[in-house]
Amino acid sequence: MSQPRWAAVVPVKRLTVAKSRLRGALPGVPHEELALALAADTLRAVLACPAVAEVLVVTDDQRVATAARAAGARTVADLPDAGLNAAFRHGAAQTSARWVAGLTADLPALRPDDLAAALLAARHGPEGVRRFVADAPGTGTVLLAAPPDVDLDPRFGVGSAVAHEASGAVPLTDDWPSLRRDVDTAGDLAAAARLGLGPRTAALLATANPAWVTS
Template sequence: MSQPRWAVVVPVKHLTAAKSRLRGALPGVPHEELALALAADTLRAVLACPAVAEALVVTDDTRVAAAARAAGARALPDGPDAGLNAAFRHGAAGTIAGWVAALTADLPALRPAELAGALLAAQNGRPAVRRFVPDAPGSGTTLLTAPPGVPLDPHFGVGSAVAHAASGALPLSGDWPSLRRDVDTAADLTAAARLGLGPRTAALVAASRPAHSAG
């Protein structure tokens, strides 16, 4: 059975400003490297998802843009308006596919199959309705979807799950732990590690562990 092909928009801040609550989470690892690894592993999973036709990274950071292009994604500079929701809207306006998804860039344990499952569930829901996936705690949002012809209308930020529901989006329910596990704190990173991190983040976590002498 053929299925609609998705455009996935992933905004990433300048690495120096990204994921500020994670600063110092991995001793000896530069913060910018950790922020880049989270985004790179998220993007890797997106590009491996069979439902995705294109991935578009919205960023003004040259390192992020270069990594995105090297992975096979498009990189788009931020638009004139500041903020995460403006970046999502700007990216959605530049997509080619009719079905659009907004995804946060801090899902280092993301599994392509789980993303595909959520996108399929969004397609099979009520027509012309936006859908969203709450994060693991339930208050935030990791994924927002919009069918062709329907504005994305993102409301990411504190309390975004309630904000998205209030805007008319319907929650998606499914067994997608890696899709729900965004990483804002060191505790979140530990929880993501239990699910299995992507290769770049896993390498940094391993590098931050103190060496133990044998014997």
């Protein structure tokens, strides 16, 4: 059986407030540029994944929306002050795809083959059950996948891996390092750099002092 094509929903906050724990991580690089690069490299990999038919970026940041559309994604306006989970639900409601996956926008080392393998794994197991992929520490969530006729029902936030499992979602436990490596801190960015960053984030690192990456 051929793999179904997925719709990927990727919320992106306004750049001025996104990734606040990374502020100052790259000396001399404006924080908004780093936040935009993380999102752009994430979208680049998702759009290159053969299992993905459509990418919906939920944002009210004009720079993000412009970059997303230029890359080939569709954009929808975020719901004012509604939060991340509302953005995931809003994006999922805008697609007619039967298979829907929600991804975080801070995966600058993501490789399309890791994402494709995770989406393939999400098809297996009990029918009508959501599946999720935890981040590298195991506490957060980087991917939540819903099969046909099942709501995405996102529980992103602090402790989301436990929250998703408690809500009935089943964890996917294979090793997809580039998918699991989200970036919240300078240490996370260093770990992502060791995996291999996408071009926009890598270019920013090249303009900054790279000593912190190997420290």
